[in-house]
Amino acid sequence: MQASATHAAAPDRAVDRDWWRGAVIYQIYPRSYQDSDGDGVGDLRGIIARLPYIADLGVDAVWISPFFTSPMLDFGYDVSDYRDVDPMFGTLQDFDDLIETAHGLGIKIIIDLVLSHTSDQHPWFVESRASRDNPKADWYVWAEAAEDGTPPNNWLSIFGGSSWEWDTERCQYYLHNFLREQPDLNFHNEEVQTALLDVARFWLDRGVDGFRLDTINFYFHDQLLRSNPALPPAERNDSIAPSVNPYNFQNHVFDKNRPENIAFLERFRALMDEYPAITAVGEVGDAQYGLQIVGQYTAGDARMHMCYAFEFLAPERPDAARVAKVLSDFDAAAPDGWACWAFSNHDVVRHVTRWGLDDRAYRLYLALILSLRGSVCLYQGEELGLGEAEIGFEDLQDPYGIRFWPKFKGRDGCRTPMAWTSNSRNGGFSDGKPWLPVATDHLARSAVQQEADEGSMLGHYRRMIAFRHAHPVLAKGDSVQVEGLPESVLGLIRSDAEARMLCLFNLSDRPALATLPDGDWQPLDGHGFNADRQDRSVMLPAYSAYFAAG
Known part of the structure; x- marks a missing residue:
């Protein structure tokens, strides 16, 4: 192509x-x-x-x-x-x-x-490890051993053990933050x-x-x-x-x-x-x-x-x-x-x-x-x-x-x-x-x-x-947390130039009664959750949500 x-x-x-x-x-x-x-x-x-x-x-x-x-x-x-x-x-x-x-x-x-990092089978690394003076010699992180032959510092690999591996070609250590077969590239180059x-x-x-x-x-x-x-x-x-x-x-x-x-x-x-x-x-x-x-x-x-x-x-x-x-x-x-x-x-x-x-x-x-x-x-x-x-x-x-x-x-x-x-x-x-x-x-x-x-x-x-997707305010709108709600309830007000939406989430296995913030909030459907609206409050069943436009 x-x-x-x-x-x-x-x-x-x-x-x-x-x-x-x-x-x-x-x-x-x-x-x-x-x-x-x-x-x-x-x-x-x-x-x-x-x-x-x-x-x-x-x-x-x-x-x-x-x-x-x-x-x-x-x-x-x-x-x-x-x-x-x-x-x-x-x-x-x-x-x-x-x-x-x-x-x-x-x-x-x-x-x-x-x-x-790359694989140790990547041509870049194959060339880099071949000598200390080839064109890609500095493309990976190489370091001399400490005086006693141990790695140059205490850095550890996420996959266990030292993040330094001894290479017998260059007689130096190379860095690998993951597997020893995944040498780290030298971004300073x-x-x-x-x-x-x-x-x-x-x-x-x-x-x-x-x-x-x-x-x-x-x-x-x-x-x-x-x-x-x-x-x-x-x-x-x-x-x-x-x-x-x-x-x-x-x-x-x-x-x-x-x-x-x-x-x-x-x-x-x-x-x-x-x-x-x-x-x-x-x-x-x-x-x-x-x-x-x-x-x-x-x-x-x-x-x-x-x-x-x-x-x-x-x-x-x-x-x-x-x-x-x-x-x-x-x-x-x-x-x-x-x-x-x-x-x-x-x-x-x-x-x-x-x-x-x-x-x-x-x-x-x-x-x-x-x-x-x-x-x-x-x-x-x-x-x-x-x-x-x-x-x-x-x-x-x-x-x-x-x-x-x-x-x-x-x-x-x-x-x-x-x-x-x-x-x-x-x-x-x-x-x-x-x-x-x-x-x-x-x-x-x-x-x-x-x-x-x-x-x-x-x-x-x-x-x-x-x-x-039906409510773009959820994708790109601003977000403010609602204060004064029960301990188990998270409340957000999402807003942009076109709309405001109240989102309440009861993150517990027990019902929770939440007082609605100020505003004329009209319930929205299409999300599959049920909650009992009671004038200025809403009863949220366990693990339930409430959405309203205002």
Whole structure:
């Protein structure tokens, strides 16, 4: 395919360059979505086949986790060729067909770019490790051993152990924040930055609508290689790494979160702004400074469009007070920034299991996230109410889980294949043996089982997404918290130049009586929740919501 030159043209004023603001984004983990060729692994043609289902769900965009050429030690997050599709997923022509089909259905495509590191099989690293004086010798983070032969500092890998690996070719250590087979690129080298921007341009020219930037706060390291200070036990939490991982023992101020990153993000934004309507959402992985970093990375119009941190991906179920605090903290840290909220993704236990939600609570949390100011990411299978799958050690694929088993079972439980039908052992995912087993209890919640039932979880997701689209104030309006409500109730007033909406959420298993704020509030329908309006108050059943225009 010839690279398009259309990006250099003046922007089309009819194009909505702000389409991402308030968008509902559906994440696909391609290995587990739909297998089209019977090899047990999902692929791009499988995604194409399911695009009508995604269009019926009503989402604005699809984020596809990595499908690039890779040895798959971290299942695509170890890239060996940024400009090609791994054969297990298909071909570049398949990707072009996916873009064309999705755009024909009004769905935008966001792809997952893993820029902080590559596979150790990437040609760049093969050349870099060959000698200390080759053209790419400084493209990765190399360091001399300490006098006693140990690593140069105390930095730790998220996947366990030191983040330094001894290389016998150069007789130096190289940095890897994840697997030892995932060496970190040296962003202090401008040639590296330019090469990665060229990668982004390659995919922009193929028609992608944006990027999800993996581990965006890991790009730069401290050039002095200073050791991280210890983190007091009271400040440790397991929102980024499991509690059994000593990664949580450090305050990661030198191996990530470096201020030099801002200039690179501005270069990346400048590239995106050459194209008509592109967006980027950054993953900020940090337990101490997440929202602060989100604020820095989304400030103004020259950096990232939006970022997400891990506040709602944490193990603890957020009650009304917790949600209110996260929203207030975000407003304080990022007053002119934009959030991208998520409850589940491919790296954490599915939230229906993680938070112990029954169907009522699960439905309410969807209504909540779709009513927050910001964009929203939904993870595949979430719309079916799929819980975390139990994976036996013999079936485990995730190196993270294998390393910390059995205290931490890894990420395979949220990555099992989609259940499309209930009348086959593999749930309609594949005619071959799936790379991970299809969870038996998922079959009863298959898409086919729920398709025609408006009262199903799938029907609820479709209804709530349609409700959000029917009321644009939910997507882009301002948000103010309502004071004076019962402890279990979160209240928001969303407003813009055209409308005001009151949103009340009872996040408890008991009814709650909430007094309405001043205003002429008229109840709205189309969301599927019931509440008893009593003049200036409303009785909210357990795990219920109330919406009114005023």
